[in-house]
Amino acid sequence: MLGLPSPERRRRYAEVTTALARHGMGALALRLGLERLNPARLFAGGAAPSHTTAAHVRLVLEELGTTAIKLGQVLSARPDLLPADYVAELEKLRDRVPPVDAGAIIEIVERELGAPLDSVFATFEREPLAAASIGQVHGATLLDGTRVAVKVRKPGVAEAVAIDLAILADLAKRAVRAEIFPQGYDLEALVDEFGWTLRAELDYVREGHNADRLREILAEDARIIVPRIHWEHTTGAVLCMDRIDGTPISRVDDLRASGIDLPALALANAGMLMKEVFQAGFFHADPHPGNFLVLPDGRTAVLDFGM
Numbered sequence: 001m002l003g004l005p006s007p008e009r010r011r012r013y014a015e016v017t018t019a020l021a022r023h024g025m026g027a028l029a030l031r032l033g034l035e036r037l038n039p040a041r042l043f044a045g046g047a048a049p050s051h052t053t054a055a056h057v058r059l060v061l062e063e064l065g066t067t068a069i070k071l072g073q074v075l076s077a078r079p080d081l082l083p084a085d086y087v088a089e090l091e092k093l094r095d096r097v098p099p100v101d102a103g104a105i106i107e108i109v110e111r112e113l114g115a116p117l118d119s120v121f122a123t124f125e126r127e128p129l130a131a132a133s134i135g136q137v138h139g140a141t142l143l144d145g146t147r148v149a150v151k152v153r154k155p156g157v158a159e160a161v162a163i164d165l166a167i168l169a170d171l172a173k174r175a176v177r178a179e180i181f182p183q184g185y186d187l188e189a190l191v192d193e194f195g196w197t198l199r200a201e202l203d204y205v206r207e208g209h210n211a212d213r214l215r216e217i218l219a220e221d222a223r224i225i226v227p228r229i230h231w232e233h234t235t236g237a238v239l240c241m242d243r244i245d246g247t248p249i250s251r252v253d254d255l256r257a258s259g260i261d262l263p264a265l266a267l268a269n270a271g272m273l274m275k276e277v278f279q280a281g282f283f284h285a286d287p288h289p290g291n292f293l294v295l296p297d298g299r300t301a302v303l304d305f306g307m
Contacts, residue, residue: 012163016171019063023056032174058089066157067164069093069133070198077288081185094288099136102126105152112235120233124150130290134161134201134306139243146242148230151204153237158202165195197285201306204239210305211241217280218302223268225301244301246293260298269300 013034020029051059061072075082076090106124110117117124125139135153142148172191181187200206208229215226225244233240247254249269256262269292276283284291285307293301 054086054089099131149243151239249292250289
């Protein structure tokens with residue numbers, strides 16, 4: 001039995017089967033027992049020969065949106081679970097999340113802060129600095145001239161994630177029964193952990209407290225910066241923090257060309273990780289290169305504290 005309690009969830013199942021079929025994975029949908037949801041689409045079309053299977057997996061996740069993209073991003077850091085070609089494809093999901101229109105973002109900010117935009121910010125950049133699966137970041141200036149980055153949860157994300165996580169839990173059970181996943185891994189436990197983490201990421205107040213705690217842990221290390229949270233302009237869906245500009249830590253050639261001492265940078269960041277893990281027991285759990293910026297003076301700024 002499908003056990004679908006709502007039309008919204010049934011429609012979402014149909015979107016999943018359609019996406020799988022569109023990318024040549026109708027057989028997978030059959031193995032998962034989803035044929036009753038969208039039987040006409042399971043074998044329609046098929047995978048374009050110009051794409052690899054790994055690329056089609058990435059395209060399916062892109063098509064399915066927030067939860068699927070976030071799952072792909074998490075899996076891109078798990079070479080113990082996936083072959084190298086799949087990891088390489090899923091890494092592309094970090095940079096290919098389309099932004100939401102600025103008008104919708106401004107509406108959320110004003111509703112969450114309970115005030116017109118110009119009564120809180122002297123300037124607010126309509127073009128986002130970054131767009132992720134859950135939210136996007138806009139540059140702004142407070143009325144006192146402080147430069148800030150405003151992270152805003154995209155509209156409808158919380159509701160969509162709730163439906164998707166329920167479906168993902170069901171698909172994990174189906175995959176275990178069908179013996180699709182390699183033995184030795186507790187797929188249902190992995191999905192449960194992913195769901196817990198993703199729900200936590202939806203709460204920007206929690207993320208702000210994570211940032212404050214990490215700043216305290218690293219306060220004595222002058223080589224590391226954790227941006228200050230502006231709590232008077234932060235809610236569950238809006239996070240306002242100091243804006244820090246720098247070079248992503250993965251752009252090694254640019255760092256070398258600008259005179260950054262790379263061995264010293266490596267030592268500083270290794271020391272940061274060791275302190276978080278072995279001394280504090282509280283660590284940044286999403287350490288992809290976009291979350292670490294190197295300043296011209298060689299210090300590292302740490303961003304994104306949802307995980």
